[in-house]
Amino acid sequence: MARVKSMKKKTKIQNTIIYIFLVLLSIIWLIPIAYILFISFHNDNSKGAMVTMPDYLTFQHYINLFAKGSQYPQWFLNTLIVALVTMVINTFFVMAVAYTMSRLRFKSRKTLMSINLILGMFPGFMSMIAIYNILKLVKLDQTLVGLTLCYTMTSGMGFYVAKGFFDTISRSLDEAARIDGATNAQIFYKIILPLSKPIIVYTLVQSFMGPWMDYIFCNVILRNKSDQWTVAMGMYKWLNTQEKVNTQFVDFFAGSVLISIPIMSVFLATQKYYIAGVTGGAVKG
Amino acid sequence: MASLKLSHIYKVYDNGHKAVNDFNIDIDDKEFIVFVGPSGCGKSTTLRMIAGLEEITAGDLFIGDTLVNDMEPKDRDIAMVFQNYALYPHMTVYDNMAFGLKNKHMPNDQIRDRVLEAAKILDIEEYLDRKPKAMSGGQRQRVALGRAIVRNPKVFLLDEPLSNLDAKLRAQMRTEITKLHKKLQTTFIYVTHDQVEAMTMGTRIVVMKLGYVQQIDTPLNLYNKPRNKFVAGFIGTPQMNFFDVTLLRHGEQVTVTFDDGKKFEVPFETVSKVHDHYLHGDKTVILGIRPDHLCVTSEDTGIQAKVNVVEQLGNESILYGQLSLDEEVELKSRNQIIIKIPSGVTYELGQIVNVKVDTDKIHLFDKDSELTLMEDVPEYTIVKAKVGKKMDMLGSKVKLPSAFVHAIEGLNEVSVHIPPDACIDEGKDYSLPVHKVEEFKDFKLVTLVLGDRYLFLKTNKDVKEGENFSFSLRNEKLRLLNGDEVLLEPVSEAESLLGTFVKQKEKVPFVKVDGHYQEATGEEPEDAKITMKTRVKFYFEIEGVKFLSPMEKVVKITTIEGPSCYKKTYKYVLDRKNIHFGEEGQGLHANVKEVVDYGNICFARLDINGQELLVEVDPSFDKLEVNVYFDGNDAEVYQREIDMRIC
Numbered sequence: 001m002a003r004v005k006s007m008k009k010k011t012k013i014q015n016t017i018i019y020i021f022l023v024l025l026s027i028i029w030l031i032p033i034a035y036i037l038f039i040s041f042h043n044d045n046s047k048g049a050m051v052t053m054p055d056y057l058t059f060q061h062y063i064n065l066f067a068k069g070s071q072y073p074q075w076f077l078n079t080l081i082v083a084l085v086t087m088v089i090n091t092f093f094v095m096a097v098a099y100t101m102s103r104l105r106f107k108s109r110k111t112l113m114s115i116n117l118i119l120g121m122f123p124g125f126m127s128m129i130a131i132y133n134i135l136k137l138v139k140l141d142q143t144l145v146g147l148t149l150c151y152t153m154t155s156g157m158g159f160y161v162a163k164g165f166f167d168t169i170s171r172s173l174d175e176a177a178r179i180d181g182a183t184n185a186q187i188f189y190k191i192i193l194p195l196s197k198p199i200i201v202y203t204l205v206q207s208f209m210g211p212w213m214d215y216i217f218c219n220v221i222l223r224n225k226s227d228q229w230t231v232a233m234g235m236y237k238w239l240n241t242q243e244k245v246n247t248q249f250v251d252f253f254a255g256s257v258l259i260s261i262p263i264m265s266v267f268l269a270t271q272k273y274y275i276a277g278v279t280g281g282a283v284k285g
Numbered sequence: 286m287a288s289l290k291l292s293h294i295y296k297v298y299d300n301g302h303k304a305v306n307d308f309n310i311d312i313d314d315k316e317f318i319v320f321v322g323p324s325g326c327g328k329s330t331t332l333r334m335i336a337g338l339e340e341i342t343a344g345d346l347f348i349g350d351t352l353v354n355d356m357e358p359k360d361r362d363i364a365m366v367f368q369n370y371a372l373y374p375h376m377t378v379y380d381n382m383a384f385g386l387k388n389k390h391m392p393n394d395q396i397r398d399r400v401l402e403a404a405k406i407l408d409i410e411e412y413l414d415r416k417p418k419a420m421s422g423g424q425r426q427r428v429a430l431g432r433a434i435v436r437n438p439k440v441f442l443l444d445e446p447l448s449n450l451d452a453k454l455r456a457q458m459r460t461e462i463t464k465l466h467k468k469l470q471t472t473f474i475y476v477t478h479d480q481v482e483a484m485t486m487g488t489r490i491v492v493m494k495l496g497y498v499q500q501i502d503t504p505l506n507l508y509n510k511p512r513n514k515f516v517a518g519f520i521g522t523p524q525m526n527f528f529d530v531t532l533l534r535h536g537e538q539v540t541v542t543f544d545d546g547k548k549f550e551v552p553f554e555t556v557s558k559v560h561d562h563y564l565h566g567d568k569t570v571i572l573g574i575r576p577d578h579l580c581v582t583s584e585d586t587g588i589q590a591k592v593n594v595v596e597q598l599g600n601e602s603i604l605y606g607q608l609s610l611d612e613e614v615e616l617k618s619r620n621q622i623i624i625k626i627p628s629g630v631t632y633e634l635g636q637i638v639n640v641k642v643d644t645d646k647i648h649l650f651d652k653d654s655e656l657t658l659m660e661d662v663p664e665y666t667i668v669k670a671k672v673g674k675k676m677d678m679l680g681s682k683v684k685l686p687s688a689f690v691h692a693i694e695g696l697n698e699v700s701v702h703i704p705p706d707a708c709i710d711e712g713k714d715y716s717l718p719v720h721k722v723e724e725f726k727d728f729k730l731v732t733l734v735l736g737d738r739y740l741f742l743k744t745n746k747d748v749k750e751g752e753n754f755s756f757s758l759r760n761e762k763l764r765l766l767n768g769d770e771v772l773l774e775p776v777s778e779a780e781s782l783l784g785t786f787v788k789q790k791e792k793v794p795f796v797k798v799d800g801h802y803q804e805a806t807g808e809e810p811e812d813a814k815i816t817m818k819t820r821v822k823f824y825f826e827i828e829g830v831k832f833l834s835p836m837e838k839v840v841k842i843t844t845i846e847g848p849s850c851y852k853k854t855y856k857y858v859l860d861r862k863n864i865h866f867g868e869e870g871q872g873l874h875a876n877v878k879e880v881v882d883y884g885n886i887c888f889a890r891l892d893i894n895g896q897e898l899l900v901e902v903d904p905s906f907d908k909l910e911v912n913v914y915f916d917g918n919d920a921e922v923y924q925r926e927i928d929m930r931i932c
Binding site for chain 2: 170172173175176177178179180181182186190191194195
């Protein structure tokens with residue numbers, strides 16, 4: 001009996017330690033978010049808001065974002081369009097490449113996969129100067145189309161997780177479908193895709209988030225054309241220019257809060273699939 | 286509703302591993318064929334090759350009369366049931382079954398009729414709206430069967446369909462599949478590793494091991510006449526007992542002696558087909574005896590064994606014992622004896638019991654090759670022959686064939702292996718009394734009395750027991766030995782030559798027929814306009830001489846071997862009757878080394894740049910140089926590295 005009791009006690013102590021650690025971690029993680037949320041309601045709109053307590057809380061900064069003359073709604077829409085288009089194209093390519101690599105057997109399959117792995121080790125922005133020049137050459141610089149192209153051009157390369165997921169779907173399903181007279185394309189659309197909801201959702205979310213939060217490429221490609229800017233770029237200019245830092249500083253915080261809403265809602269809506277997608281792919285990834 | 290023919294089927298993986306080796310079988314319409322064997326024996330691979338899911342490396346696969354090697358699975362008119370059911374999880378049962386028909390663009394009402402009919406046969410009508418997830422294993426297997434049935438295929442392929450089910454359901458589904466086979470009247474090919482399934486379901490069973498077919502036979506024949514130790518051990522539960530024994534004949538009895546000196550007697554008649562040299566008591570053979578054919582007796586005449594374990598199964602019991610009564614001896618499998626005993630009889634552990642052997646039911650296998658020694662048709666009979674000017678054999682003196690003279694130089698007596706098919710019915714050289722006549726499918730096997738032993742020959746003559754049977758022997762089929770040393774091997778049926786495979790560009794004459802160019806055959810009218818065109822031709826090249834390869838062989842060689850086919854050496858195998866003598870300058874030039882006269886037949890041994898070739902000639906043949914040729918159609922091409930028949 002004594003043994004049982006001591007084991008219970010031990011588990012209790014262990015759990016307490018773990019929970020204290022977790023609570024600390026979550027506080028550290030939550031502080032910046034809470035801070036941003038709090039500042040966004042501050043009555044002062046200058047840099048000083050960061051260090052002073054507000055006299056009163058106000059929605060004014062949120063109203064400012066959508067006031068006449070504000071470019072914020074335009075940027076928000078730009079970003080949304082680019083992100084949505086990228087998401088659709090990206091997901092299609094990733095699924096197609098992953099299916100090919102998982103199911104079809106061709107000569108240089110393994111070589112291609114390792115080449116892809118090596119290429120993936122170079123950061124994307126290494127190529128930005130080249131990309132800018134190419135886009136300029138075809139007169140697509142400083143346009144959203146150019147930006148979208150830039151986000152989608154290497155989309156097929158991120159197939160690893162999806163391939164890992166496809167690998168877990170029994171091949172005898174494909175074989176049964178082949179005997180049933182389905183072509184490779186039919187197997188992909190009618191058998192594999194309906195079974196891959198988690199990984200599709202995972203890919204959709206991933207490819208939406210990339211453009212939504214990217215700064216480097218839009219800065220390089222869109223440059224001075226402020227009506228084509230994305231939110232990340234436009235809002236960064238608020239902090240970056242001397243006159244705006246004192247007049248629109250807290251607007252930046254309000255804008256940031258709004259940006260996170262689409263991502264958060266996508267996450268919440270697809271949470272179930274998203275987790276299954278990450279872990280499902282991980283089993284055999 | 287079709288027959289199947291698998292001819293010289295091979296599966297070789299890229300790493301050189303041979304998964305299936307020279308698989309040959311003719312499957313009749315409506316047969317239920319079971320492929321059985323331990324895992325990794327190639328049974329599933331063979332099935333998948335039939336289905337078209339796996340490429341056939343070499344060989345021809347016919348479904349009906351159509352060669353289907355390169356056909357898509359869907360066009361082969363087959364249906365397959367998988368071990369893990371392979372139901373589409375996101376579709377309802379109805380959609381699962383209708384999927385194949387929808388792909389064929391069949392009208393919806395017809396699809397519905399077919400699915401409902403299949404559902405009725407399988408008793409799954411009320412589940413049609415369910416998803417596979419909501420069904421039990423047995424129900425899912427029915428759906429998988431239903432998906433196969435609706436396609437109304439010529440051949441049903443089933444890949445271990447019951448191995449995911451529990452024992453009770455398995456037995457139930459087993460009978461249902463058998464019933465289904467009767468109802469559908471279609472050819473079934475069923476793969477399993479479970480010998481009970483094989484025995485209960487198959488009309489014929491193919492036993493495989495490590496890519497080789499061990500035996501193809503009916504269930505009863507497999508049980509009663511296993512061709513080797515593997516089949517004997519694989520079929521039947523509990524497994525057959527195997528012991529190392531020696532055999533010693535004295536008169537009408539043969540004594541079987543175990544390692545440790547225990548012995549029992551069997552009548553000579555049961556082992557009469559065993560070669561004589563196994564019966565001298567000096568050669569260890571493997572005795573196989575099924576647990577069913579052993580019993581514990583109260584007499585103290587049997588073999589003694591010590592009881593280790595008794596398993597009570599209810600309807601019967603199984604006694605595990607050991608032959609060695611000594612405590613110290615480790616329990617080796619060779620020492621273990623398994624006996625089926627009636628239920629209710631109890632034995633104490635360690636008790637010594639007397640075991641009686643049903644001597645009619647024993648099996649004997651060679652220790653090295655593990656092949657049975659009790660074949661229906663023995664490979665050969667060994668007889669002694671006195672040789673001098675004449676050959677004194679089988680009680681008659683006949684002229685010594687000159688082919689033998691060189692081989693037997695200096696010897697007075699030799700052993701002769703006489704294969705059963707060496708018999709010439711019309712001959713009168715020998716005459717022996719008939720002991721027994723056995724009817725086989727296309728011949729009779731006659732057992733002739735030869736002193737105290739028997740000689741086995743195949744014949745088509747009418748023979749009766751007790752009468753005398755006159756015959757001659759095909760001397761070229763005999764093997765001569767002095768003790769264990771082979772003096773002269775029998776002449777093989779086929780000849781082989783080594784050569785390469787080449788392609789070359791050629792100018793070929795073409796004529797215009799009905800507006801289309803055709804290769805000239807040489808039979809065109811003289812005024813026909815001949816156009817020369819460049820074509821690539823393929824040849825078998827042997828010692829620098831080219832023999833035109835037919836296009837179908839070219840296709841097979843190039844697809845199987847790839848570009849490396851022009852660099853390799855191939856073995857070209859020819860039936861002797863397809864080798865012809867040609868004119869000067871035609872075909873291969875050969876020197877005649879010698880003419881071998883076997884009495885009834887004459888051969889010339891030819892030398893072609895070091896390659897030897899034996900061709901049939903007249904006794905009067907006296908040339909020193911000849912030309913031989915063959916038609917490329919008659920040559921069988923073998924890959925030498927892995928000894929694979931390509932075409």
